[in-house]
Amino acid sequence: MCKCSETGSEAGSMKTPVTFAGPTMKPLVPLSRQVPFGEDGAEDQTPGSISPPATITPVTPCKLDFREGCYQINFKPTASLVTFEGTLRVDRSAPDGGADQLIVSGDLYSRLPVIGPITTPPVGPADGDEAGEPIAAASMSIAGALSTVDAAIVANPILKPTIPIFARARYHSYLKVTSVSAPVLVPSPTKCVLTIIAEQFNYTQPPVGQFKGSFPNAPSRTVTLKLFKVPAPFPFSLTGGPFYEGRLFEGAVDKGAVTLAWVSKFFRRATLEIDTLVGAVRPVPVPDGSGGTDFFDKVFARTGWQLAVVQDQLNVPVPGGVVPTNCWSSADLHALMTAVRNPATNLDTDWRVHMIVVPAKLGCGRGVMYDQIGVPREGCASFSDDGYPTSDSSNFGLAANKKQRDVPRAFLRSATHELTHTLNQIHQEQETSADNSIMTTTPSVADVLGGPATGEPGVFPDQIKLAHNTTVRHHLNHMPDPVIRPGGWPFASWFPTGAPQAADRHDFAASELSLEVTAGEGRVALGQPLDLSWTMTNTSGVPLRVPNDISTEALFASITVTDGEGRERPVRPFAIVCEHAKIGELEPGKSVSASTKVFWSTAGFAFERPGRYRVDVAVMWSAQGVSVGVQAGVDVFVDYPSSDADNHAAGLVMHPDVGKWVALGGGAYHLGEACSRLLSLSETAAPARALGVGVRDAAGPRVLDGFADLLPDRNKVARLYPGLSTDAGGRAARTSAAAPPARKRARKSRARK
Amino acid sequence: MANTQKQARDVIGTWTKATAAPCADKYPATLAFSTSTYRGARGPGQGMVWWDAGIYRLEGAGTIVIATATDELVTYPISLQTDQFEITDAEGCRVTYRRDTRTP
Numbered sequence: 001m002c003k004c005s006e007t008g009s010e011a012g013s014m015k016t017p018v019t020f021a022g023p024t025m026k027p028l029v030p031l032s033r034q035v036p037f038g039e040d041g042a043e044d045q046t047p048g049s050i051s052p053p054a055t056i057t058p059v060t061p062c063k064l065d066f067r068e069g070c071y072q073i074n075f076k077p078t079a080s081l082v083t084f085e086g087t088l089r090v091d092r093s094a095p096d097g098g099a100d101q102l103i104v105s106g107d108l109y110s111r112l113p114v115i116g117p118i119t120t121p122p123v124g125p126a127d128g129d130e131a132g133e134p135i136a137a138a139s140m141s142i143a144g145a146l147s148t149v150d151a152a153i154v155a156n157p158i159l160k161p162t163i164p165i166f167a168r169a170r171y172h173s174y175l176k177v178t179s180v181s182a183p184v185l186v187p188s189p190t191k192c193v194l195t196i197i198a199e200q201f202n203y204t205q206p207p208v209g210q211f212k213g214s215f216p217n218a219p220s221r222t223v224t225l226k227l228f229k230v231p232a233p234f235p236f237s238l239t240g241g242p243f244y245e246g247r248l249f250e251g252a253v254d255k256g257a258v259t260l261a262w263v264s265k266f267f268r269r270a271t272l273e274i275d276t277l278v279g280a281v282r283p284v285p286v287p288d289g290s291g292g293t294d295f296f297d298k299v300f301a302r303t304g305w306q307l308a309v310v311q312d313q314l315n316v317p318v319p320g321g322v323v324p325t326n327c328w329s330s331a332d333l334h335a336l337m338t339a340v341r342n343p344a345t346n347l348d349t350d351w352r353v354h355m356i357v358v359p360a361k362l363g364c365g366r367g368v369m370y371d372q373i374g375v376p377r378e379g380c381a382s383f384s385d386d387g388y389p390t391s392d393s394s395n396f397g398l399a400a401n402k403k404q405r406d407v408p409r410a411f412l413r414s415a416t417h418e419l420t421h422t423l424n425q426i427h428q429e430q431e432t433s434a435d436n437s438i439m440t441t442t443p444s445v446a447d448v449l450g451g452p453a454t455g456e457p458g459v460f461p462d463q464i465k466l467a468h469n470t471t472v473r474h475h476l477n478h479m480p481d482p483v484i485r486p487g488g489w490p491f492a493s494w495f496p497t498g499a500p501q502a503a504d505r506h507d508f509a510a511s512e513l514s515l516e517v518t519a520g521e522g523r524v525a526l527g528q529p530l531d532l533s534w535t536m537t538n539t540s541g542v543p544l545r546v547p548n549d550i551s552t553e554a555l556f557a558s559i560t561v562t563d564g565e566g567r568e569r570p571v572r573p574f575a576i577v578c579e580h581a582k583i584g585e586l587e588p589g590k591s592v593s594a595s596t597k598v599f600w601s602t603a604g605f606a607f608e609r610p611g612r613y614r615v616d617v618a619v620m621w622s623a624q625g626v627s628v629g630v631q632a633g634v635d636v637f638v639d640y641p642s643s644d645a646d647n648h649a650a651g652l653v654m655h656p657d658v659g660k661w662v663a664l665g666g667g668a669y670h671l672g673e674a675c676s677r678l679l680s681l682s683e684t685a686a687p688a689r690a691l692g693v694g695v696r697d698a699a700g701p702r703v704l705d706g707f708a709d710l711l712p713d714r715n716k717v718a719r720l721y722p723g724l725s726t727d728a729g730g731r732a733a734r735t736s737a738a739a740p741p742a743r744k745r746a747r748k749s750r751a752r753k
Numbered sequence: 754m755a756n757t758q759k760q761a762r763d764v765i766g767t768w769t770k771a772t773a774a775p776c777a778d779k780y781p782a783t784l785a786f787s788t789s790t791y792r793g794a795r796g797p798g799q800g801m802v803w804w805d806a807g808i809y810r811l812e813g814a815g816t817i818v819i820a821t822a823t824d825e826l827v828t829y830p831i832s833l834q835t836d837q838f839e840i841t842d843a844e845g846c847r848v849t850y851r852r853d854t855r856t857p
Binding site for chain 2: 372392441492571
């Protein structure tokens, strides 16, 4: 397999527009992104505006306190016994949060009915939200709903509230906040309203015994929270933070009462329990350069987590049959964890990570997130007597060939690395690029620090950054609870297929380079290949250096098909034809195009079943060492078979050999099974015509539309396979040499969208 | 020891996956081995790869130990030739890589 690269000319890009595109890949879970903090202007008095001199409208400034941190959210749907509670994380210091550095996300858990305070139902029609079939009712106006007096929803009285933690089995939905706004001024006596709009993604719990549930690709609904700041009731008054109450709307329909109570300056909380084997040394706090110390809790505090560190047992006995100064197996580490960790560990009430520190030796990898056994991600291990051999990197500096126990800063870094793996984060070499951050592997950090040419010259270990990078910080704070928490989703199961091997990938703006993807039809029959084409156009005013061949065979383009449940499947080229492909000049206004039939690849059939799909095309290449590209897609619906003929046809063609035939562009007569099935397909219209049935039936199954220019030559098949039956279902061929020629459909004449 | 050192030198370089079987999806499209560390890069359309970055070493004539995406050291039988090697994982998947001769 050849590797296509930007050969041919090394002069570099004439113009390489660079646009920061945020995280370079899209996880397979909903994830809040930057939102601006808007200012509702409908009721503002614009300073300097001309107003009738006889009237001066008093205004009230709105100084809503929507401070950063974690809010406990409670939602009581109208006329429902099931309520919802959870957390809303308001991140106002997100480096990737746009101009306002704002990202807001939340998680809701269902709460079973309890005997508690009787709340006055709001004035207005009942609504069967969440509890069963919706009850049709007239909607109350937003103004009316907002004016309704409700008793505040208060959690069971406890001590000073903190970040709540709920059982995994009760998880209900993720809130991806897309808008936050509040007015600057309101005319008196209008109330100041905080408006939060969120897409809600309802979660499907995993089957019993499994740990990975699913989110829909598209939001289940969009909700609007209209909130007023009110004095915080006890016990929330103990936090010193703001308290909001109001209503939740779906469109203009009032769905129920909601409260937001600030409970913490942190976004999430967890516990780290450290047990240390006899002969090992656990990580210790290290100077932070400002007169204080850094430790696990400080590192996570910088990210926004409240991490309680429990330095538990020392001198844990060596398990029988284990040599502690050798490399440890995952099984031995898991067994040790289950033997020594706090027996009261309950992952439904505490996000608790166990860390076992053992000696091991040089060459064991410095640590491991070993727990892919049973309940996922309960524990990790750190190796005090492993270290920094120069064979791993020539940039270890004073740490070279030393043990971790003797290099506290580097030891703390690698131990935090394993802890962060346990919270379902992956190496940055794979997700973004190697950098001086926690989730880059140790040798790569040393190499990043290695010298002037590596991007961040410095010295290992002193200039190790004990911090997560922006991408990992974003994930830790805003990925859904089930993905992050110990005992939730298996490791890396959120990682999408088709994501680029991002190395600071930058996407072109549409005004620079556009990609248009078109499908021959927006709806195809089950088993019908989809004609897909894409055109990349230089929309800038200058020549751009781009690939001269953007077919998938040339390896610059990739196709990903995503079904309605968010499952992605790549559509890989069957053949690699890239020797001619190179980066060349594309003049302004000029385009380069490619097309293919989306049907089958080595990853399987693209459209396995009826339903809706998204087909995305990404074109990526390297410009002066930086990954750049464009991406676009189309929505496609695969119809359900509506006749026996359609069913039969789909059964004929959805065979790997037919897939290979299509992938090869037809003419692959060595595929006897494909020849047989496609001949049978071509015969499906003939019997109907012979019986004189209606025009639609005489036209044959819709699948035929996609094979119009792909059907085999009957005479050639007869020569190559004299005894071949034309019916792969086992029936003898009904027709003889008088079989009608393969139907030629007017595929190419169809207008492309 | 001398043989292992020679083998280690033999694996240094850039390799491209030649196996298209679905079981090999979790192995990177390209691998770059340095002295004791490696980097894996995904190909177009590829998902999470379990050989992404970390340490490795050759042990004896036919064994390679690689640190995976969780930093776990996993041992694989390896058949190493000048321009090709093949590993077999615990699930029986055989994955072949060919040396990329255009890179040093």
